[in-house]
Amino acid sequence: MPSERIHTVFKNSKDKSVMAMFITAGYPEPVVTADLVLALEESGADIIELGMPFSDPLADGPTIQYSSEVAIEKGTDLDMIFSMVREIRQSSQIPIVLMGYINPILHYGVDEFFSKAAESGVDGFILPDVPVEETGLVEEHCTKYDMSLIHLVAPNTTDSRMKLIDSKSNGFVYCVSVTGVTGARDGDQVAQSVDKFIGRVKANITKNPVLVGFGIRTHTDAMRVSSGLSGFVVGSALIDTIRKNYPNSDWLDQVKLFVKTIKYGSQN
Amino acid sequence: MQYSSPTKNGYFGKFGGKFVPEILIPALEELELAYEAILKDSSFQEEFLDLLREYVGRPTPLTLAERLTDHYGKAKIYLKREDLCHTGAHKINNTVGQVLLARRMGKKRIIAETGAGQHGVATATVCAKFGMECVVYMGAEDTERQKLNVDRMRLLGAEVRPVTSGSQTLKDATNEAIRDWVTNVDDTFYIIGSVVGPHPYPMMVRDFHRIIGDETRKQLMEKEGKLPDYVIACVGGGSNAMGIFYPFIDDDTVRLIGVEAAGYGVESGQTAATFAKGKPGVLHGSLSYLLQTTQGQIALAHSVSAGLDYPGVGPEHAHLHDIKRVQYVPVTDEEALRGVKLTSSMEGIIPALETAHAMAFLDTLMPTTSSGEIVVINCSGRGDKDMATISKFI
Numbered sequence: 001m002p003s004e005r006i007h008t009v010f011k012n013s014k015d016k017s018v019m020a021m022f023i024t025a026g027y028p029e030p031v032v033t034a035d036l037v038l039a040l041e042e043s044g045a046d047i048i049e050l051g052m053p054f055s056d057p058l059a060d061g062p063t064i065q066y067s068s069e070v071a072i073e074k075g076t077d078l079d080m081i082f083s084m085v086r087e088i089r090q091s092s093q094i095p096i097v098l099m100g101y102i103n104p105i106l107h108y109g110v111d112e113f114f115s116k117a118a119e120s121g122v123d124g125f126i127l128p129d130v131p132v133e134e135t136g137l138v139e140e141h142c143t144k145y146d147m148s149l150i151h152l153v154a155p156n157t158t159d160s161r162m163k164l165i166d167s168k169s170n171g172f173v174y175c176v177s178v179t180g181v182t183g184a185r186d187g188d189q190v191a192q193s194v195d196k197f198i199g200r201v202k203a204n205i206t207k208n209p210v211l212v213g214f215g216i217r218t219h220t221d222a223m224r225v226s227s228g229l230s231g232f233v234v235g236s237a238l239i240d241t242i243r244k245n246y247p248n249s250d251w252l253d254q255v256k257l258f259v260k261t262i263k264y265g266s267q268n
Numbered sequence: 269m270q271y272s273s274p275t276k277n278g279y280f281g282k283f284g285g286k287f288v289p290e291i292l293i294p295a296l297e298e299l300e301l302a303y304e305a306i307l308k309d310s311s312f313q314e315e316f317l318d319l320l321r322e323y324v325g326r327p328t329p330l331t332l333a334e335r336l337t338d339h340y341g342k343a344k345i346y347l348k349r350e351d352l353c354h355t356g357a358h359k360i361n362n363t364v365g366q367v368l369l370a371r372r373m374g375k376k377r378i379i380a381e382t383g384a385g386q387h388g389v390a391t392a393t394v395c396a397k398f399g400m401e402c403v404v405y406m407g408a409e410d411t412e413r414q415k416l417n418v419d420r421m422r423l424l425g426a427e428v429r430p431v432t433s434g435s436q437t438l439k440d441a442t443n444e445a446i447r448d449w450v451t452n453v454d455d456t457f458y459i460i461g462s463v464v465g466p467h468p469y470p471m472m473v474r475d476f477h478r479i480i481g482d483e484t485r486k487q488l489m490e491k492e493g494k495l496p497d498y499v500i501a502c503v504g505g506g507s508n509a510m511g512i513f514y515p516f517i518d519d520d521t522v523r524l525i526g527v528e529a530a531g532y533g534v535e536s537g538q539t540a541a542t543f544a545k546g547k548p549g550v551l552h553g554s555l556s557y558l559l560q561t562t563q564g565q566i567a568l569a570h571s572v573s574a575g576l577d578y579p580g581v582g583p584e585h586a587h588l589h590d591i592k593r594v595q596y597v598p599v600t601d602e603e604a605l606r607g608v609k610l611t612s613s614m615e616g617i618i619p620a621l622e623t624a625h626a627m628a629f630l631d632t633l634m635p636t637t638s639s640g641e642i643v644v645i646n647c648s649g650r651g652d653k654d655m656a657t658i659s660k661f662i
Contacts, residue, residue: 055565056439056551058446059289065433077563102287103549107564129287129550133277154291156453161293179291180451 003148005095005123006171009046010209010230017222018231019263020047020211021238022099024067025084026076027053028246034087036242039252041094043259047211048088049126049233052081052100059128061183063236066243078108082120089121097150097171099126102137114141124148124171132161132168142170152176153205155197162204173205174233175212177225184237185215187224194225202228219265234262271517271593273584278467278554280587286466287550288446295453300468302373307475312368319364320479323397324354326361328480330487330644335614340630343497343637347617347647348484348512357620357649358480358508359390363459365476367394370457377401377456381445383410383438383504384574384622385417386649387461392426402426405444407437410574417653435568438578442552462505463582466553470510470582477511484644485515492642498633500525501646502625503596504540504576506585508648517593525633526585527625529571530598538570542581543589543596556583572601572657573621575649603628605661608651620649621657 009018021040025033037048053068053076060068085096098117105113105127117125124147130138132151142149148171153162156179166173178185178193194212201210213233216222226232241258245251273280286296306312320326329352333345350358363380370378378395380402382388388404395402404421408430411418421428434440449458463470463477481499488496499516501509503526516522531539539545539559546557551566559567559579569579588594599607604621607628612618619627626645637643651658 056434056443058443058552059450061447062433069434072563072565101550103551103558103560103566104564106549106555107547107560128289129553131286131288131290131293133293134285134287152290154289156294157290158294165290176291179453181447 003123003146003171005093006047006148009095010172013046013230017226018046018209018211019044020049020231020233021045021259022049022051022233022235023238024051024053024064024071025081026071026074027067027239028070028242030074030076030080033084035252036255037088037094038092039256040259041092043256044263045094045259046231047095047097049097049099049235050081050085052078052098052104054101054104057101059181061181061236063184063239064182067239078104078113082116085120085122095123096121097124097126097148098122099128101129102127110137110141114145114147118145118147122147124150126150126152126174128152132165135168150174153201155179155193159200159204162200166205166207169208172209172211172230175201175210175229177212177214180214182214182236184217184240187218187221190215190221191224198228219262222262273587274467274471278471280584281590283548283556283583283586284467284470284554286553287555288466288553289450291450291453292466295449296466296468298373302369303468303472306369306372312372316365316368320361324360324364325352326479327483327487328352330484330491333615336630339614340634342634342639343641343643345630346488346642346644347615348480348644350480350508350646350648351617351619351623351650355390355393356652357386357390358477358511359387359461360393361479361511362461362473362476362507363387363390363394366457366459367398367400370459371398373457375455375457377452378459379403379405379445379448379456380459380461381405381438381441382461383407383441383577384653385410385414385421386575386653388426388428389417389420389424391459392421392424395426396424403448404428405431405441405448407435407441408432409436410438410441414574414653439551439566446552462507463510463584464505464552464554464580470554470584473507474510474514474584477507478514480508480511480646481513481515484512488642488644494642495519495522496644497521497641498523498525498637498643500527500626500629500633500643502527502576502622502648503581503585504529504578504622505580506582508646510582510584512646513594524594525629526594526596527599527629528596529573529576529604529625530600531570533600534598540569540571540576540578541598542579544598548586551580554583556586557581557589572604573625575620575622576625597629599625599628605658608658609662617647618651619647620651621654623648
């Protein structure tokens, strides 16, 4: 059962924060994505969000725009992403959530996309340009293959809408920490924003665990903003780390160190 | 059957919708409510019409193109003179409407995207008139190609932000405007420049432009006592076309023709002919026809006309295409440039390169018409802005 892998992570996490790591599939090179995912898992990642690169990522800041451009230039497409997932599945049961915009999926064929995703070992989806109003396009397919559809809530989401999103989500709910695009930010700004609406999130999202993301770049940020929630997501800061170190010979070690430091604090 | 679109959820047939990040949903809901309220508010409608009259210069004339008519020797040709609107194109009808709405909603900051710069200028103009902060996103490449319009916007007090991401053209300027909106959603109103974007924009922009078709209908009844047999307009996103087509959709005898930009040719790989070469997909908040790669990435469009250089098209056009109410035809760069020359030399009207696509289609259409029939072309803008491009070909 694909979505079971996600549920198990939350069940086993007890009081510990669940850490999801986002990378763009195919960045910095399609051939390293599977190894990179395994390295993230080894360093403490509990869930992998694998970005499906799109030419016009309008909810993303410069970092993910850049990684998407590189991945597309290097020929990353959906079939290649399914192969990466199959490769990862040979040695790992870490939950894998595909995250991306709807157009490449529509172009691929919705039915075929979900069937191939299920077959290759994908557990769920985050589609940032498909709000609950538009999930008719994909919902039945997720149900059919028992995969999770994860929706987002934002600081300006109303209480009643949070309840609706909770009822429509399966696996977890992604809480966007600030109004804005993805990207590493000042920790205080993120914390202040989350403080203002975390109470509403807890009161209205009761069925699913909540992971908070956008702007998190350090262990302190992560602990501060995810306190009282199930965990957090790191994306742009991880990609910045890869960008800074790749293709130095120790790039993967540097990435692992970054991930461990975010999860456990400094390693002195 | 009476045409009625979109649905409550913003669908024109299977096209349209609201494909946006969650952060924008409250803003769209707020906009929908505000828009519903002004539709019923006669004081808004009066203020809007008053500005169109006293500031924009409406109604625009419906000019009989006598020499063009003689040239083809078939149907009578009329031009709906949107080129005579303040700022030189139809775009200002919509920016007047949206800025009034933004004021009613208490928004202080206006953002817009622009390609050729016409929508940017029209937005900067109304912001100057109402003393509002205005930021216009424009592809870095377009800021070079359309320097005159950049200077106009700056003179009008707007901040022009060149966009260096992606292809540095209109689609990227739109991405960047949406990113700004996502970030500043509380105090910012996004004035979209065409019948594209998430619901309610395609409907709202159409409604602000329908005055073009309403006037045409009335003026032609006065002059000829009948409806036109053909209405022709160029289509990029499709705002001038929706404006003139919309009031005629239920008149089955009126043939509606949208002219899209074929660039170097429909099969050249360098085209903006969305219906000829596109497939349904999602960009900038709605489901419509889109130029795409074989991987479902958005393809780069090409047209000599910066205003038609867009890989998508408004969702209502997609619907009108699928139900076959509007016929969409491609016209190349070269044909459009001939259209500029023909209209300039025979009518003393230098049309915008966008408009010239519609003019150029007369070569194909006119031989199939007969005397006694009437063709109306939406002369959507004037060509001064394009002189740098046009002068290379004369």
